[in-house]
Amino acid sequence: MNRRYTLIRNVVFVWMTLMILGAFLLNIPRINILEHTARNLYFHVPMWFTMMAAVLVSAWYSARHLKTGSVESDIRALQSARVATLFGVLGLATGILWSRFTWYVGTDVWWNFDPRQTMAAVQLLIYGAYFVLRSSFDEPVRRGRIAAVYNLFAMITVPFLLYILPRQRASLHPGADGNPAFDEITAPVMRLVFYPAVLGFIGLFWVLYTQRVRMAHIKNRLTSNPEL
């Protein structure tokens, strides 16, 4: 089992290295204003996909924890939420930079409440509240269950933003109402890197997440067995 784990982890690392090389070295069509910032596609978008995947994993394990009460599920829900926060912050940062120098070039705007941006910010706030809630419990069993309830309860309100926010302000993202879809505007050479990048980032999530879960296990064992 351990050897297979190491193998998959190493494949992810090599894969990510190749992907990053491809992202910076391959020649891409130059579009006015967008220019080389288009390469951010390989990072920004997969980061969001990864965050969504991590959010789903976290919600899944929260539900499992409520059903079975297993400590393992609680650890997994927490660690997945942590890695989701990491990817969310990275996605937000790359998005802010990217939009500042393309969509909002010459306007000095850093944050413009694009629907997707707002949604991501809300999800990050929910995780922030989730971590704060966790830290206000001493007793692990209670902490796990209450945190799982909050995770699920707060998360179900996020999809509403999909319905409400676009009415507030139109999104500038591709595929949003009236904008050309991703397929129509992305050159084939970019897809060659983009799809592997999505896989690679999800793989990276898997590595970070499993390492954190293992770490949490070790910590758990140390605290429950002070002699160790």
Place this chain on the structure above:
Amino acid sequence: MPGFPTAMAMWIHGARAVLMKELRMEWRSRHAINLLFMFVLSSLLLVVFALGTGQIEPPLQAALLWIVIVFSAAVGLGRSFLAEEEQGTLLLLQVNVPGSQVLAGKLAFNLVLIMAVMSVTVVAFMGLMGMRIVHAGLLLATLGLGSVGLAGATTLLGALIAKASARGPLLPVLLFPMLSPLFLSVVRATQEALTEGATWSGSATDLTALVGFAGVVNTAAFLLFEYVWTD
């Protein structure tokens, strides 16, 4: 085994008993209602001081109205389960009344409180800030739907924080992120109700969003409450 109508009647009976208990307790101390009343008035006073005496536009009025309502809800409504925990009456309630009935009773009580807060806030806004209601029906519907969503969220979160060992002002932190869809819809519908030429159809999407939000939050509250209640 009682049939469905009898079971339903028993369920309503239990929920009503919890609600009556809450109302009676509140009537004796008048703690929550006084707190909320003072909170609304003092925050409103601050808003009026900050903005001066000039005429305030409807969009700003709507935003301020809901900020006052949501903050007072976050301050005043978190106590319902906390009080049981502090007074040691939790066990008694757990033994006598099934979880869903407790939640229903507490939710109804919080709904009453929120509606009281809303009435005070709206009247105070009309008096102190010159808020003019153009479409009363739309405003009432918005306030009504908003209060149901708000009550569902605050009641379940109140039950969560009652279990925490380090309390502090947890409720606002937990409440505000998940309230953002509700907040956006109510503020826009309220804006519509305050501006000239307001129609029902102008806020149809916001009202549907509010109905959906209230439905989902309350359903989820009932589904998840069992896990909080049976400790």
